Amino acid sequence: MDFTLPQEYLDLQDLYRKFAEEKVKPLAREMDENEKYDMGLLQEMKDCGFFGIPFDEKYGGAGSDVLSYVLCMEEMSKADASTGVTISVHTSLCASSIDQFGTEEQKEKWLRPLANGTKIGCFSLTEPGAGSDVSSARTTAVKEGDEYVINGEKIFTTNSGFADTFLVFALTDKSVPASKGMSAFLVDRNTPGLTVTPDIPRMGIRAASNAAVVYENVRVPAENLLGGVEGKGFKIAMKALDGGRIGIAAQAVGIAQGALNEAVRYVKERVQFGRPIAAFQNTQFKLAEMQTMIDAARLLTYRAAVAKDNGQPYNVYAAMAKLTASDVANQVTRGCVQLLGGYGFAREYSVERMMRDAKITEIYEGTSEVMKMVISGSMNLK
Helix, strand or coil: CCCCCCHHHHHHHHHHHHHHHHHHHHHHHHHHHHCCCCHHHHHHHHHCCCCCCCCCHHHCCCCCCHHHHHHHHHHHHHHCHHHHHHHHHHHHHHHHHHHHHCCHHHHHHHHHHHHCCCCCEEEECCECCECCCHHHCCCEEEEECCEEEEEEEEEEEECCCCCCEEEEEEECCCCCCHHHHEEEEEEECCCCCEEECCCCCCCCCCCCCEEEEEEEEEEEEHHHEHHHCCCCHHHHHHHHHHHHHHHHHHHHHHHHHHHHHHHHHHHHHCEECCEEHHHCHHHHHHHHHHHHHHHHHHHHHHHHHHHHHCCCCCHHHHHHHHHHHHHHHHHHHHHHHHHHHHHHHCCCCHHHHHHHHHHHHHCCCCCHHHHHHHHHHCCCCC
């Protein structure tokens, strides 16, 4: 068993790290303050192929794998968590669902522009009354001739402010449970009746676009039914979230490592009582504890990614990685703010932003409580 990344992955990691340091980090604070993502930066990431990492070259992707995508997520999130989640939702949730469940025609029409960076995707599942309980969804899709008419409202739809492709989940059969009556549809942003509200003001990942989306008599061709079969929407959503948790775990690892890196720089320069505070054993022990937690979360995340790449069951590994990494991100960022003292509480320093960003990793794409349900459900406890 070798825990060392092969050279080709180290090279990719260096590429992602350099981009994050040179392109993302200088804009992170401004984007957070303005609560708006920089479209020039988005275009640069498209041009670099960051939105098609794990997809086959025949569909315009980079032809790489989930582990490579995880490395990208970590490096981007060290600099800016909003950048991480922008890539994650597009890749793990929207494009991956089309890649796994779409027909060949749908892959050519919808996946290709997502994988080659021409378009950005979003994932429209959560509703005002249906968060963790997806089965409470109320959005409907009624078939009329060779079209479906979608009506309903979704909320917290990341990337919706600038996404081109909306993967929308709606009930096509209300007479059965949502697990059997939900379907997934591919919807173009410019379809009449689709309305994106202004972004929801949030505590963290403030630069990411995250809005409510209203679907009012939105008509889509029957060919836009993902997979071409009704009733598969719940399965598609759950499979997407399983994979998405690997990306969010990587985001959480990146947030934690980014904050710790900032704290290490600070404690080596900050002088109190006549010497740098890095010289105090209390500081050294705290840093050692935090780095150990981050490395443990990183290894869990890599394990989940490799399992998915190898075609092995990975949903429990993904839940373990997300549960651990999100907890670590919150512990570490709080610890880093404490190490910086009053400066850690000031917006001039990035650790306060990272602390705000860390919280959402315990909530989206499955709360920590849901992760515990997934993990305990695999333990033959009954």
